[in-house]
Structures are given as structure tokens and as C-alpha cells.
Amino acid sequence: MLKGKTALVTGSTSGIGLGIARALAASKADLIINGLGEADAIEKLRSELAEEFGVRVLYHGADMSRPAEITAMIEYGANALGSIDILVNNAGIQYTAPVEQFPADRWDAIIAINLSSNFHAIAAALPRMRERNWGRIINVASAHGLVASPAKSAYVAAKHGVVGLTKAVALETAQTGITCNAICPGWVLTPLVQKQIDDRAKNASIPVDKARQLMLAEKQPSGEFVTPEQLGQVAVFLCSEAASQIRGSSISVDGGWTAQ
Numbered sequence: 650m651l652k653g654k655t656a657l658v659t660g661s662t663s664g665i666g667l668g669i670a671r672a673l674a675a676s677k678a679d680l681i682i683n684g685l686g687e688a689d690a691i692e693k694l695r696s697e698l699a700e701e702f703g704v705r706v707l708y709h710g711a712d713m714s715r716p717a718e719i720t721a722m723i724e725y726g727a728n729a730l731g732s733i734d735i736l737v738n739n740a741g742i743q744y745t746a747p748v749e750q751f752p753a754d755r756w757d758a759i760i761a762i763n764l765s766s767n768f769h770a771i772a773a774a775l776p777r778m779r780e781r782n783w784g785r786i787i788n789v790a791s792a793h794g795l796v797a798s799p800a801k802s803a804y805v806a807a808k809h810g811v812v813g814l815t816k817a818v819a820l821e822t823a824q825t826g827i828t829c830n831a832i833c834p835g836w837v838l839t840p841l842v843q844k845q846i847d848d849r850a851k852n853a854s855i856p857v858d859k860a861r862q863l864m865l866a867e868k869q870p871s872g873e874f875v876t877p878e879q880l881g882q883v884a885v886f887l888c889s890e891a892a893s894q895i896r897g898s899s900i901s902v903d904g905g906w907t908a909q
């Protein structure tokens with residue numbers, strides 16, 4: 650379905666980004682992957698994706714907190730693969746603390762990586778999409794782009810910002826073949842969430858299994874984690890012709906979290 654298209658997925662060495670990259674590659678898109686990790690492990694991942702799906706896969710190590718590196722990654726991808734047709738802004742980090750104890754440098758890092766990186770990548774990729782009058786911009790926001798939780802001021806602010814940015818870009822591209830939407834996942838069991846489960850188990854002196862159950866029970870009515878594979882399929886759908894009039898939407902995939 651996506652043969653001849655190229656997709657850049659930020660933060661795709663792990664978790665949700667990797668799930669989305671795999672689903673796009675399974676639909677035959679060529680890929681630029683990005684994210685942190687050991688060089689050897691990343692090269693292994695890159696070559697395995699290329700082999701498994703029979704697509705071209707390149708890696709760029711742009712640090713998503715650095716605008717110049719983001720712009721350079723878009724240039725690199727467009728030059729190496731001929732275009733950037735699909736941009737998935739997924740890289741993200743988390744830090745939890747009450748607002749009056751929230752370290753200013755953690756605030757700045759979360760705003761830079763979870764929000765401003767989306768702006769820089771979109772600004773750099775959009776002119777190339779306009780040239781071809783086709784594009785898909787998919788921002789991985791969160792249930793926290795729609796509702797808040799305590800101790801997550803920076804994350805909630807950044808993800809609400811992503812939802813707003815998504816709407817603004819969707820309006821600016823409304824009369825083109827380019828769409829911009831957000832996906833708002835609930836809990837997905839990735840390293841980012843495992844750390845929160847481990848912290849909770851430690852702080853409450855409870856087993857990790859119990860902490861996991863409590864986190865789900867508190868927020869996610871389904872009682873089940875969303876999977877990276879499910880989110881990958883949502884991203885593939887957003888790239889389809891059927892989704893061409895979905896514009897500026899925030900699609901909740903959250904086990905009912907934000908229905909409450």
C-alpha cells in the first residue's frame with residue numbers, strides 16, 4: 650500500500666516508534682529510523698527491518714532536543730530516499746514530580762523533545778510534501794494531550810501542545826493532499842512506562858505486578874495495555890486514501906481512558 654513512499658519515524662529504536670516503523674515497513678514504505686541506543690544494536694535493528702520487510706531502511710541519530718540536527722535529518726532522509734512522504738513525530742521522554750519540585754532542566758528537555766521537535770520536523774518536511782502534494786504527518790501525542798494527571802506538568806503541557814500544533818498544521822494544509830493528525834495512546838507497556846511502574850512499586854513497597862495492575866485500574870477501563878502493533882496499524886490507516894479527510898484529529902487509542 651505504501652510502496653514508493655518514504656517514512657521518517659522519530660524515536661523508532663524502541664517502543665511505540667518501533668511498532669509504527671515496523672507497520673509502515675510491512676506496508677512497503679522505505680524508512681528512516683531515529684533514536685538513541687548502542688550503535689551495534691541500532692545497526693542490527695536497521696538491517697533486520699530491511700531484510701524482514703524488503704524495504705530500504707536508513708538510520709539517522711539526530712538528537713530531538715537539537716533543532717539543527719532535526720533539520721539535518723530531514724535533509725539527509727529526503728536526499729537519500731528522494732522524499733519524506735510520511736513524518737511520524739514520536740520521540741518522547743517522561744519525568745514526574747510535583748510542579749513546585751519539577752527541575753527546570755527536565756521541563757526544558759520535555760518541552761524540547763516532546764513538543765518543539767515536532768515543530769522543527771514539520772517545518773522542515775512540509776515544503777517537500779507540498780512539492781508532491783501528498784503527505785502524512787502523524788504526531789504521537791497521548792491521553793495526556795487531552796486530560797491531565799498530577800506530577801506530569803511538563804509532559805501534559807507538551808502533549809496538549811502537540812494536539813494544538815496538530816490542529817494548526819491541519820488547517821494550514823487543509824486544501825492539499827497533506828494531512829496532519831495525532832494519535833493519543835493510553836498506557837502502552839514500553840520502557841517509558843516500565844520505569845513508572847518500577848518507581849511506583851519501589852515507592853509503595855509493593856510487587857511490580859501489583860504496581861502494573863494499579864496503574865491500569867486507575868486510568869484504563871479496559872484493564873489492558875495498548876500495544877505498539879495496534880498503534881502501528883492506526884498509523885498505517887492514517888496513511889491510507891480512506892483517511893485523506895481525517896484532518897486535525899486526535900485519535901484516542903486508550904482503552905477508554907479519556908471516555909471517563
Ligand code: NAD
Nearest residue numbers: 660662663664665684685712713740741791836837839841
Ligand atoms: P520509549 O522510551 O520506548 O521510546 C522512546 C523513543 O524516543 C526511543 O527510541 C528513544 O531512543 C527516543 N528518544 C528519546 N529521547 C530522544 C532524543 N533526545 N533524541 C532522539 N530520540 C530520542 O517510549 P514510548 O513509550 O515508546 O514513547 C514513544 C512516544 O509515545 C512518546 O512521545 C511518548 O510520550 C508517547 N506515549 C507513550 C505512552 C506509553 O504508555 N508508553 C502513552 C502515550 C504516549
